[in-house]
Amino acid sequence: MGSSQRQHHNDANCVWVHGPIIVGAGPSGLATSACLTQQGVPSLVLEKTDCLASLWRHRTYDRLKLHLPRQFCELPLLGFPPNFPKYPTRHQFVSYLESYASRFSIQPRFNQAVRRAEYDRGLGFWRVQTQDSEYISRWLVVATGENAEPVMPDIPGMNMFDGPVVHTSSYKSGFEFKNQRVLVVGCGNSGMEVSLDLCRHNAIPHMVIRNTVHVLPREMFGFSTFGLAMTLLKWFPLKLVDKFMLLVASFILGNTDQISLRRPKTGPIELKNVTGKTPVLDVGALPLIKSGKIKVVEGVKEITRNGAKFVGGKEKEFDSIILATGYKSNVSTWLKGCESFSKDGMPKTPFPNGWKAEEGLYTVGFTRRGLLGTASDAVKVANDIAQQWRSINNGYNSHVIQLKET
Template sequence: MGSSNEQDEDHHERQQRKCLWVNGPVIVGAGPSGLAAAACLSQNQIPSLILEKSDCIASLWQYRTYDRLKLHLPKHFCELPLMGFPQNFPKYPSKDQFISYMESYASHFSIHPRFNQTVQSAEFDSVSGFWRVSTQDSDYISRWLVVATGENAEPVIPDISGIERFTRTVVHTSMYKSGSEFKNQRVLVVGCGNSGMEVSLDLCRQNAIPHMVVRNTVHVLPREMFRFSTFGIAMGLLKWLPLRLVDKILLLIANLTLGNTDQLGLRRPKTGPIELKNATGKTPVLDVGALSQIRSGKIKVMEGIKEITRNGAKFIDGQEKEFDSIILATGYRSNVPSWLKMCDCFSKDGMPKTPFPNGWKAENGLYTVGFTRRGLLGTASDAMKIANDVAEQWKDGKNCCNSYVIFLKESECK
């Protein structure tokens, strides 16, 4: 009897679900990558539909970033395709300025994502040749699927021995807003990337005492060299010189301007910063003031954690200290494997198996944007390639938007 009831409930739920044909690609994610893809498609007169699990565009920027965040690169390296930043924006726009730019971008291209749609699964039907993208209340059917959830879809929460015993505040940087919440506290910051450095700097300005855990090697570069963006200099040199030579030049200038960071407990990797970024996605830290605070002792560099205690932490060098709070500056990761089904084109860590610059296109009408490990420059490149590729198919009459197909797919959904 119970089994029959369950079947009836499943049948009723299937009947309640809406099934919607999308005349154009379905794009998953309304961050910069999804917006860029939709804009480039629009420029080619191709409609699309963005599905976004949150209630706004760029939810990572709106909900999961700290107040003092600014773009690490000059604005002209961070523009989305077809529309630049306002001229009156500063060289390094603030968080709020970047959000306003993306809202203006969406408005300009008449992009209207469907919000509060969490994609639970996306699967290609080899018989029909269509993608079925399922959210909590609807199924969306399309010839094309664009994965735009990016490299930073969900926080990485490390498994640190004993952290469950800590009786005080533990927060990931995705929930961190300002150092004012930690005023005068002793804070353990786990992670030494750009977020860990900037959070530690922010804490200093509120008279907190940050202890930053540096477990691995890290490249620290000045944000600017000779008043020019370090990134811009690197991009310019790469047009003329081999990558490894450019890395050597960057490190030479960094050592001249910043000194030997090894003496501060920040050991450099053997692989150069650009080569390492391309190979692993590990971004070099662009210093905006944290190094001077480390030199002065206001930011204390700690070796790896042995274990967390009730009131603090024990470190692998034998030290033990008490803390009022722990902030996990441990980054983000892709969530693609959790919802993209029966697809062999993504690795277990949620990145395309095909390396840059060809990872934007997979098989069966599947595309990816924002997985290049090259920031918004990579996003813009991917978005334009995707739009051009879909446009070629659109011209060939493969959009399958006749009423017979629509009727067929809606019938299948029931």
């Protein structure tokens, strides 16, 4: 079963968990629980909201599809339905996660926001506190992921703006911004797709590009760009694969420097591995940038009551502002007394070894490699905990047998 058996102590709000506590009921938490279930290990999944996959369900825009083909986004032990398209929609992905939870009998405990988790060295167990309970276990799996909270940039004058300021976590459709002049802060995948969506609803997006960015076609020669890169990396050095990808991208997309999308000096795959910065996979925004329907603007110096002043000195008026500034981990706000995470809430040990920390602490979903990294970590974590679980239970059973013989 995905949910562990629980034994209540004298304190009604103190819960002993026989298996690991998993914090987060997104893809990372579900994958870990499923892998543990397959190994015969119970687990308890704590989720701060009232549903599983809340980020995908409530904080994504309507037109979102998976950026990678479905075979690179499957969780362990269960593939996507064969009738799903190559790039499933967010609704299809949520339905897949619901089926996944049902298949492995995963029953998260909802509305349990973890306020504090700390290892009790005297007891030798983890104490996890929510608003109404304390959970105790030998193991703790942090599965809240890299995208737990929206990043809100500190731009001078933001509170002075007369119009709406919306983070992409609250953005649903360009219909709400029809015929408006919209400042889109951010040029990653979200910024590009939101700008594209705004154009399709007759809005005029102005996309802020402060830094360099790699833009690649979603497919090359009929194959997924990501899949092609993964295949080539099995045979060729990373830098050579990067050069090949950029050569093909230049052939398909043209020189993006000419439309103010300057590429970093480091190749796209190497940059992703080192910094976690994902290249943009173009799904239609680039032609609109070339045609001028999506305006490209430089960094914002200051937000004014009616618009924005830019670094180069220009000033423009806008009706709305959309912040496509991404997400961040929130682990540092609730995981205490732990040296395994940095201040920004990411494991200090780099991939591929960041999944295991000290004293029964594990992480899933922090690889900066998407759902493929999540699946890999979930399997490793479950195998490691299951080995300890069997050792503990075998030792307990042997002790019971000895007592009976005595």
